[in-house]
Amino acid sequence: MKKRALAIVMAGLMAVSMSSVCAYAKDEEKEAKTEGFYIGLSNGYWGNTWRAQMVEDFENKAEEYKEEGIISDYMISNSNSDATEQLNQINAMIDSGVDAILIDAVSPTTIKSAVEKAKAKGILVVIANDPAAYEDTICVCGDNYTWQKIQAMWLMEQIEGKGDIVKITGVSGNAADTIREQANDDILAEYPDVNVLTSAPGNWSQTDAQSVMTTFLSSYDSIDAILEQDVMAEGVIKAYENAGKDIPVMTGDYTKSFFAKWAEMEDLNTIGVPYAPGNATVALEVAVRLLQGKEIDEANLVANPMDENLINTVMVAPPYVVTKEAQPDATWMEGLENTEAISLDEAMELLKDSADTAALDGYMSDEAVDKLFK
Amino acid sequence: MNKVKKLMSWNAFPALLLFVIFLGINGVMTGGLSVSFFRSFISTNAGAICVAIGVTATILVAGTDISLGSIVSLVNVVIVTAFEKGFSVPQAALLGLLTAVLCGMFNGFVVGIMRVNPLLATFATSIAFAGIALWILPYPGGYIDFTFGDWYLGNMFGIIPTPVVLIAILVLIWIFVMKLPVGLHIYALGKDVKKAYASGINVAALRFFVHTFAGLAAGVAGICISANICAGSPTVGSAMSMNSIAAAVIGGVSLNGGIGGIWSGIFGASFLSILISIVVSANLSSIVQSFIQGLILLIGVTVSIAASDKEIKTKIKRAIGGKR
Numbered sequence: 001m002k003k004r005a006l007a008i009v010m011a012g013l014m015a016v017s018m019s020s021v022c023a024y025a026k027d028e029e030k031e032a033k034t035e036g037f038y039i040g041l042s043n044g045y046w047g048n049t050w051r052a053q054m055v056e057d058f059e060n061k062a063e064e065y066k067e068e069g070i071i072s073d074y075m076i077s078n079s080n081s082d083a084t085e086q087l088n089q090i091n092a093m094i095d096s097g098v099d100a101i102l103i104d105a106v107s108p109t110t111i112k113s114a115v116e117k118a119k120a121k122g123i124l125v126v127i128a129n130d131p132a133a134y135e136d137t138i139c140v141c142g143d144n145y146t147w148q149k150i151q152a153m154w155l156m157e158q159i160e161g162k163g164d165i166v167k168i169t170g171v172s173g174n175a176a177d178t179i180r181e182q183a184n185d186d187i188l189a190e191y192p193d194v195n196v197l198t199s200a201p202g203n204w205s206q207t208d209a210q211s212v213m214t215t216f217l218s219s220y221d222s223i224d225a226i227l228e229q230d231v232m233a234e235g236v237i238k239a240y241e242n243a244g245k246d247i248p249v250m251t252g253d254y255t256k257s258f259f260a261k262w263a264e265m266e267d268l269n270t271i272g273v274p275y276a277p278g279n280a281t282v283a284l285e286v287a288v289r290l291l292q293g294k295e296i297d298e299a300n301l302v303a304n305p306m307d308e309n310l311i312n313t314v315m316v317a318p319p320y321v322v323t324k325e326a327q328p329d330a331t332w333m334e335g336l337e338n339t340e341a342i343s344l345d346e347a348m349e350l351l352k353d354s355a356d357t358a359a360l361d362g363y364m365s366d367e368a369v370d371k372l373f374k
Numbered sequence: 375m376n377k378v379k380k381l382m383s384w385n386a387f388p389a390l391l392l393f394v395i396f397l398g399i400n401g402v403m404t405g406g407l408s409v410s411f412f413r414s415f416i417s418t419n420a421g422a423i424c425v426a427i428g429v430t431a432t433i434l435v436a437g438t439d440i441s442l443g444s445i446v447s448l449v450n451v452v453i454v455t456a457f458e459k460g461f462s463v464p465q466a467a468l469l470g471l472l473t474a475v476l477c478g479m480f481n482g483f484v485v486g487i488m489r490v491n492p493l494l495a496t497f498a499t500s501i502a503f504a505g506i507a508l509w510i511l512p513y514p515g516g517y518i519d520f521t522f523g524d525w526y527l528g529n530m531f532g533i534i535p536t537p538v539v540l541i542a543i544l545v546l547i548w549i550f551v552m553k554l555p556v557g558l559h560i561y562a563l564g565k566d567v568k569k570a571y572a573s574g575i576n577v578a579a580l581r582f583f584v585h586t587f588a589g590l591a592a593g594v595a596g597i598c599i600s601a602n603i604c605a606g607s608p609t610v611g612s613a614m615s616m617n618s619i620a621a622a623v624i625g626g627v628s629l630n631g632g633i634g635g636i637w638s639g640i641f642g643a644s645f646l647s648i649l650i651s652i653v654v655s656a657n658l659s660s661i662v663q664s665f666i667q668g669l670i671l672l673i674g675v676t677v678s679i680a681a682s683d684k685e686i687k688t689k690i691k692r693a694i695g696g697k698r
Contacts, residue, residue: 046664113417
């Protein structure tokens with residue numbers, strides 16, 4: 001028994017020492033190649049449909065690239081908001097010899113040591129989906145500003161620039177919420193006849209939004225429109241249903257269950273703009289081109305939302321804008337090259353095989369991404 | 375041969391064995407264990423190891439401490455905020471350490487002197503400490519001078535990586551305490567509170583001491599993590615409390631107290647950390663990653679408990695038909 005255990009320890013130690021020897025052989029072949037890249041995705045949160053879709057999108061695109069031979073393989077790691085775990089995962093990827101790592105960080109500030117280590121080894125680091133500011137990296141993230149701006153512009157047009165509205169915001173202090181509310185404020189500033197009765201955070205939660213809306217309904221007799229963000233729309237609808245009142249024009253959500261509800265409700269006037277899980281896939285498309293030695297046209301880079309002095313960010317506009325009937329010529333569609341205006345029926349068609357909680361999803365085509373480059 | 379026997383019957387041995395085996399597997403999978411692998415491994419996980427050391431001390435006296443992760447977060451935001459307010463890096467780090475020790479003393483006061491159940495007391499303080507961290511720094515941000523990171527990722531005394539030195543300081547303090555009569559008292563208290571009390575051991579003071587030590591360990595962990603990320607995040611330690619208790623148990627510490635030692639925490643935490651690397655290196659589909667990680671963990675815990683339980687050991691031996 002003693003001997004057996006000792007033998008296991010010895011075997012382990014031998015494996016360690018042997019593998020240390022062959023560690024040196026690897027680092028040499030780092031020349032400019034155009035295909036056969038090895039790419040890793042480190043995802044910092046794992047536990048909702050949205051993130052599952054994000055990873056699935058990435059896998060689909062990576063499989064496509066793999067078949068074309070552009071990448072040789074890819075690896076994915078998920079962490080549940082555990083910063084140390086994510087650092088371990090990124091380190092493991094670096095040691096596996098990846099050419100590029102895409103990181104959706106647990107928290108924008110916690111990945112410094114891993115980013116530094118990757119850069120020291122000549123590995124490309126692309127910050128994906130959620131912004132984080134690190135020198136010599138590229139950040140590809142969702143364009144919260146444009147996303148909210150489209151919805152605010154649409155709402156203003158529906159009420160013809162006048163009336164009493166209420167606002168339900170996200171999680172106070174969250175970077176995405178700050179940017180989105182900035183977009184709302186910028187648009188509202190153009191409409192002096194619109195009166196914001198009140199505003200309260202709904203924490204991107206249906207139940208919170210429902211209780212906020214119920215309070216609003218008991219405090220104000222007439223509400224002409226509701227400006228809310230993201231997944232809270234169904235909570236707002238429930239509050240109205242419980243109160244037995246007619247729902248005024250409101251901004252909406254982009255999940256299948258919301259679209260289904262919308263399709264059932266003849267009178268509902270709303271809009272759905274997806275904050276697409278495909279953002280991480282765009283990061284992959286960008287990473288591959290950077291590895292091939294292409295350069296991003298500076299005109300397409302904007303300041304990082306986390307550090308305004310760092311101009312390294314590609315903002316990904318929403319893939320779709322869903323209205324009852326498609327309105328590609330509307331004012332809110334101006335200047336959005338990669339955004340498609342579609343009707344509610346088309347959105348339902350796109351989502352027909354998805355789960356109820358799935359988001360309407362999409363990402364930029366290879367041709368569209370090519371245009372970002374010189 | 376006597377030494378081997380001693381090693382084998384050591385509480386932390388199964389965890390050490392698991393760690394070495396998995397280190398080997400990881401090496402084979404990634405095509406080699408480089409020096410840089412060990413360096414990044416130790417610098418990333420020194421925090422987790424320190425917290426495991428701290429929680430081990432509290433479990434040894436049949437208590438526990440689930441507030442250590444929150445203390446780590448608090449230390450991180452204190453260091454970042456102090457640095458931004460104009461303190462130098464060493465001053466900020468010491469301030470962070472002091473904060474952690476005060477938090478530990480507060481835990482010790484509530485558990486030892488007010489005699490509140492340690493689980494309840496530290497559950498409450500964990501929420502309070504995390505709340506203070508969020509209050510000081512509501513969202514991730516801030517920065518610490520990169521000299522802090524360079525110091526941490528570099529060497530001390532020429533060749534020893536700084537994180538190793540930091541862990542060694544905790545280990546040395548603990549070994550020193552174990553040489554004193556207090557060391558024996560800690561184990562006595564863990565084995566049986568009433569008998570320990572009846573024998574004239576100062577239970578309140580001992581509990582106060584272990585929680586203060588745990589606070590110190592969390593403080594060192596906070597310094598490690600802050601130096602590693604060179605930025606502030608009010609939730610950076612949130613997952614560490616539970617992980618550290620799991621690490622201690624895998625390392626052979628009995629939750630009933632009195633069994634195990636500081637090395638249990640160290641090797642338990644190292645094994646947990648290498649496990650994460652392995653699951654990533656194996657390049658499994660993301661859907662099964664958590665499952666595999668949990669499965670290996672379950673096997674690891676079962677093996678380490680079976681190995682430390684003599685009765686199960688003999689049963690297994692009989693089943694396999696091994697000669698005695």
